[in-house]
Structure formats: C-alpha cells, structure tokens
Amino acid sequence: MNASADRDMAAYWDRAGQVWVEHQALLDRLMAPIAEAVVEAAGLVNGESVLDVGCGAGATTFAAAWRVGPTGRAVGVDISGALVELARRRAGEDGIEGVEFLLADAQVHGFAPAFDAVVSRFGVMFFPDPVAAFANLRRALTPGGRLVFAAWRAPEENPLSLIPLRAAAPFLPEPPRFEKDAPGRFAFADPERVQRILSSSGWRDVTITPLDVASPLSFDELMTMSLRVGPLNPILKSADEVSRRKVKSAVEEALAPFAPNGAAVMGSACWLVTAKA
Ligand SMILES: C[S@@+](CC[C@H](N)C(=O)[O-])C[C@H]1O[C@@H](n2cnc3c(N)ncnc32)[C@H](O)[C@@H]1O
Numbered sequence: 001m002n003a004s005a006d007r008d009m010a011a012y013w014d015r016a017g018q019v020w021v022e023h024q025a026l027l028d029r030l031m032a033p034i035a036e037a038v039v040e041a042a043g044l045v046n047g048e049s050v051l052d053v054g055c056g057a058g059a060t061t062f063a064a065a066w067r068v069g070p071t072g073r074a075v076g077v078d079i080s081g082a083l084v085e086l087a088r089r090r091a092g093e094d095g096i097e098g099v100e101f102l103l104a105d106a107q108v109h110g111f112a113p114a115f116d117a118v119v120s121r122f123g124v125m126f127f128p129d130p131v132a133a134f135a136n137l138r139r140a141l142t143p144g145g146r147l148v149f150a151a152w153r154a155p156e157e158n159p160l161s162l163i164p165l166r167a168a169a170p171f172l173p174e175p176p177r178f179e180k181d182a183p184g185r186f187a188f189a190d191p192e193r194v195q196r197i198l199s200s201s202g203w204r205d206v207t208i209t210p211l212d213v214a215s216p217l218s219f220d221e222l223m224t225m226s227l228r229v230g231p232l233n234p235i236l237k238s239a240d241e242v243s244r245r246k247v248k249s250a251v252e253e254a255l256a257p258f259a260p261n262g263a264a265v266m267g268s269a270c271w272l273v274t275a276k277a
Pocket of ligand 1: 013017027028033052053055056057058059060077078079080083104106107120121122123124126220
C-alpha cells in the first residue's frame with residue numbers, strides 16, 4: 001500500500017473508531033466471551049509476551065495481560081488514534097501492569113521478533129493485502145509462536161447483522177453491501193480463503209473451528225448495535241431526517257420479533273482460527 005492509501009486507512013479508522021469509543025462498554029460486554037475464547041486458545045502463561053492486533057479499546061489486550069501476569073508483556077496495536085488513546089487511558093485508570101498500546105499499521109509495522117503469541121478479536125479482517133499482513137505478523141513471533149484470532153462467519157449466519165440492513169434498504173439511496181472477500185467485517189467468512197491466506201504467508205498447523213456466542217441485551221441495545229454500530233451508521237449520518245425516521249421504524253419493526261418483552265439475545269457466529277509460526 002502506498003503512503004496516501006496508508007493515511008486514508010488511518011483516517012477511515014479514526015472516524016470508524018469513534019463509534020467503538022462511544023459504545024465501548026456495550027461492545028465489550030457483548031463480546032467478552034470471544035476475547036476469553038481467543039486468549040484461552042492461545043494458551044498464554046505467566047511471563048509470556050503477546051501482541052493483540054487491531055486491539056481497539058484494548059479488551060483482548062487486557063484479557064491477555066491477566067494471563068501473562070506482571071512478569072509478562074501484552075502489547076495492543078491499532079491504526080486508530082482515537083481507540084489507542086482510549087485503550088491507554090483505560091490501562092492507566094485500571095493500573096494494569098505490563099500493558100502497552102502502539103499506534104501503527106499492523107500490515108507493515110516492523111515489529112521486533114519478540115512475541116510468543118499474536119492474538120486478535122475481529123482486528124485482522126481489514127488488511128488491504130492480507131498475505132503481506134500475516135507474513136509481517138509471523139515475523140513478530142519467536143520460533144514456534146502461536147496465532148489465534150476470531151473472525152466473523154458469513155452474514156447469513158449472523159442474522160442480526162443482516163436483518164437491519166434488509167429492513168433499511170428500501171429507504172436508502174445506496175444500501176450497504178458486504179462484498180465477498182473484500183477487506184471488511186466478513187472478509188474471512190470463507191474458511192478456505194483463510195486457509196489459503198495463512199498458508200501463503202507461511203503459517204502452519206492451521207485450524208479453523210466454529211465459535212458461537214450468545215449474549216443477552218435489551219431491545220434498545222439491539223437498536224444501538226443496528227443503527228449506531230456497523231454499516232448503517234455512516235449512511236444514516238448523511239441521510240435526511242425523513243429517511244432516518246423511516247429506517248429507524250423499519251428496523252424496529254424487523255427486530256421486534258427477536259426481542260419479546262424487550263429482551264434479546266445477540267448471537268455471534270465466528271471462526272476461531274489458530275496457527276503456528
Ligand atoms: C472491529 S474492530 C475490533 C477492535 C477490538 N479488537 C475489539 O474486539 O474490540 C477492528 C479494529 O482493527 C483496527 N485495524 C484495522 N486495520 C488495521 C491495521 N492495518 N493495523 C492495525 N489495526 C487495524 C481498527 O482500527 C479497529 O480498532
């Protein structure tokens with residue numbers, strides 16, 4: 001990627017990161033079991049060094065830091081200045097030892113080959129050149145180091161992502177679409193593609209297993225996830241007031257059956273991917 005594409009990507013994530021900053025508590029609560037599954041599969045032990053890629057506000061970095069203890073080191077790397085700032089603030093407030101956050105593009109950053117494990121919760125699907133990025137991450141590991149990440153399975157398996165988009169589509173000039181295999185939330189939905197990318201970037205012993213998590217949330221939180229977090233947010237921001245109102249009521253109507261008595265369950269259908277350097 002050239003320098004200007006680099007800047008575009010960082011600028012994009014600075015904007016998109018604001019949404020994650022705003023809704024960090026809700027997102028962390030819903031996705032906590034996924035961070036736990038990732039660090040558990042990484043088999044981290046006291047004293048190890050771990051790199052959390054696309055760390056966002058740091059939830060997985062903190063989960064990893066607890067596992068490696070004060071004699072270990074947990075480094076979160078993210079391209080979004082807004083999220084790295086929030087992650088650093090949280091680390092300071094909670095007084096967690098051995099945690100650092102780095103503002104950098106993980107696809108190209110020259111990491112010292114010092115980590116025992118690379119982990120990520122939903123932070124590795126956005127690379128413009130995934131083979132180059134995963135080769136770069138492999139070089140961050142000591143020999144025999146482990147990779148563990150969670151990535152989304154197909155939108156069809158995550159209906160609460162798809163239903164709001166379908167409900168909103170008639171009221172939007174250009175409804176958002178998920179392009180198969182393009183960098184983005186569902187880039188790693190196809191396990192054969194994940195296998196190809198990891199083999200081409202030099203990883204071995206790749207395993208790809210389904211990880212399904214169900215998190216309770218209120219109907220209001222489900223609406224927040226649908227309208228404020230995710231692809232409808234930027235479109236609605238630039239839409240006129242009438243379209244915004246129409247979208248909101250269409251999404252409300254479409255999601256109502258999933259929240260009888262105001263309580264819903266957010267299912268997350270993911271892949272848990274592991275590999276060795
Ligand atoms: C869906 S969010 C996940 C954040 C966090 N891992 C979590 O689960 O809360 C994706 C994150 O990847 C980061 N990201 C995207 N491309 C990146 C890159 N090339 N280098 C580092 N971070 C990147 C974004 O800034 C964003 O914080």
